[in-house]
Every structure is written in C-alpha cells, then in structure tokens.
Amino acid sequence: MIIKFLLVPALLGAVFLSLRARASLRGQARRKLLALLTTVAGVLAVIFPDTLQVAAEWVGVTRGTDLLLYVLALVIIYLVGSTSVRFREQESRLVLLARQVALSEAEVRMQPRRAIGS
Template identity: 35%
Template sequence: MSRQSVIQVLLILGTLGVAWRLLVGSGQRTQAVRRIGLLLLAALAIYSIIDPSGTWTRIARWFGIGRGADLILYGLVVAFLGFVVTTYKRFRAMETRYTRLARRIALDEARPAAEHARSTGSPDTLSAELPPSPSVKTSDAD
C-alpha cells in the first residue's frame, strides 16, 4: 500500500469518524470533545505561524502528500465537515423547539370547548372567522 493511499484511508476514516461522533453524541462529552478539538486546532495554527516552512511539509511527505499546505487543507476539510454537521444538528433542534413552542401557545390561547359550544350552539361546528387574540399582533398572525 503506497503512502498516498494510506493518507486517503486515514482521511476517509477521520471524516467518517467525525461525522459519526457528531451525529450520535449531543451531550457534555461531545461538547468537551469539540472544545479539545478547537484547542488542538488553535495549537496547530500557532505552531504553523511559528515554524511555517518545514514541519508541515515533512509530515505531509511522510503521509505521501506533496506539500504541507495540502495536508492542512485536508485537515480543514474534515474540520469543516464537523462544523456543518454540528450546525445542522443545532438548527434541527431549534426548529423542533420552535414547533413545540408554537403548538403550546396555540393550545394555551385556544378557547375552551364549553365556551365554543355556547357561542356557536353546537360543539361540532366552528364559528366564522375569529379575530386574533389580543396577545397576537396582526403582523405576527401571517
């Protein structure tokens, strides 16, 4: 197995590992892993600023990659994938919370069935257009 195929396998495994870990975990442990990853990335960035010329190129050549810049790019692609997956999970969780909140508000502001039956004469029929409740602004009702 050539060195280039070794790095390809490692990058694929790293990408799959990041994606799996971020999709499965959502607790304090995952948050701690993310923080440690961020600290490692910051340390590597500082080291790259201090010694930009030789170290990354030597590491890249050991893995079978031509330049250190390419190795850094591959690492950033894996980190970006982790960011995208994390952002997607947060967005979905926020969407779920907003949906639950909207349902709760709708239930809280709904008229009781007995009051509805008195106003329409029948519990099975709905009255015509009801004005929005005082707590809902006209612009929010859209």
C-alpha cells in the same frame, strides 16, 4: 501513502461525530476539545511552517499546504454536519414551544368569561 489510510477513517469519523446529538456533556466537551486542537494546530502551523511540511512528508503528501487543505476539509465537514444537527434540534424545540404557547392561549380563550361587575 499513509494519508489514504488516515483520511478515510477521519472522514467517516467526522461525519459520524457531527451527526450525533449535541445535547450531551460529552458532545459539548468534544466540540470544545476539537476547537482547542484546531486552534493550537493552526498557531503551530503558522509559527513553525516547516513542521507542517515534515508532517506532510511523513504521511505521504507532497506539500504541507496540501495536508493543511485536507485537515481543513475534514474540519469543515464536521462543522457543517454539526451545524445541521444543531439547527434541527433548535427547530424541534421551537416547534414544541410554539405548540405550548398555542395550547395555553387556546386554554385561556376557552375559559368562561366572567360577567362585568360580578
């Protein structure tokens, strides 16, 4: 079955790519490309369901719906990993911002107050 040799590297690739940093332009382009490919593949699977069955038989899967399930599982694994990384990055940015605000407020409080009327 060819599918075994396709799914294992695809799974490892999805996990690896999803856990990388998101700030780079390459990462943004990769996400957009993946979204486009997923959308196009989904539209084609709806319009031409027999093509999905042919592709499934070609890779050694009995039904096209099983192949679709495998591909969707890979996409979900990628999305969960990339969302986790994005949340961690946002959290670290929020912590830095909170620290900056706290330091600036402390700096304002520590400045000597001017006497009224001077």
